[in-house]
Amino acid sequence: MKVRVGVVGVGHRGMSFVHALAKMEDVTLVALADLHPQRLQLAAQEFDVDRQFTHLSEMLDSVKLDAVLILTPDLAHHPQTLKSLAAGVHVLVEKPPAYTVAETQEMAAAAEKAGKHLMVAWNRIFALRRVKELFAQEPPKLVLVNFVRPNPAYLALIRNHAVDVLHFICGEPADIVAQGEMFNEQQEGHVLASIRFRNGILGQLTSSFGTGGHSEQFTAYGNGYTVFIESTSRGQGRIMRGGQEMEVLGPVDSTALQIRHFIDCIKDDKAPLTSGREAVRIMRLMWSIMDAAGIGMPPLPDDGRGWLLWCTCGARVIPNLEMCPQCGQEWAGWSIPIESVRKI
């Protein structure tokens, strides 16, 4: 069986998904959609995709699909997921699924009602499957996760990759103590949380935005092992026991692994690791940490522009520019008005 896939959003993230999809023999990339005409055309030419659309709704109305990959900016995820599920297709949506627990619950319920699989693209967990396996019999005692980026960010904890990783290894929380600090009225700076999980694991989370660094490390201690992961994005690291290095973990492509998982879940009709229901649990943990840290939902920027992304080179978020003045990287997401992003 070949799974017929459509992709909406062929920007920075969308292109890496399309590259991975193009290598899968059991997937046919049937259609692409993006607001940005040149981007759409370039992607369609490179991957030889005939059907191109500006909006997701046109794609769903015109082409028969098994699944849609939603790789648009955050604010589009909730409405586009609901639309796709109502059209009867499986959905893989980029993280975060939404900004609130209630919206995520709505998405999970819509998937159940439609009888379709919903998966959220928290890809880091696919780089940590060996770690999960190592602690399958007995959980670690202590887990430390950090996520650090150069610039402040809107709802940084909800949008980053620390909590999903923590939840994957540690499960459900029992008790949370946290402190947090906003960078300014709309953007987060730092969150520090200590969490006692129901299975006894002690977790420590550091989310730090706006001081120039770049890191996403993971460390676990317990069951006779110490695990050091240098980057949760690729999973490279080492497992130690008795002072000796037991195993070296090489880098993996967590994006390709998660797409493989999604396609397998469709073919085998099994729930994805980061299903809609699991996404609700992860979002609940995020909001519990935010609440404990005294950080609520900051107001959306009122300049009407989609400035919620920041440049990977470390330059400050600069609204309404099509390229980063520091490194020249083009990034249309910066300059799309929020009402256009939300348009389905």
Ligand SMILES: NC(=O)c1ccc[n+]([C@@H]2O[C@H](COP(=O)([O-])OP(=O)(O)OC[C@H]3O[C@@H](n4cnc5c(N)ncnc54)[C@H](O)[C@@H]3O)[C@@H](O)[C@H]2O)c1
């Ligand atoms: N997992 C990860 O490591 C990771 C890394 C980066 C980004 N992301 C997530 O991926 C998502 C996309 O980020 P990006 O960096 O690719 O952004 P981007 O701006 O590079 O790409 C988004 C694309 O979506 C298109 N678009 C926007 N609104 C649309 C709409 N309503 N209909 C059709 N097309 C629309 C834009 O024209 C653009 O081409 C974000 O939600 C972000 O959080 C995840």
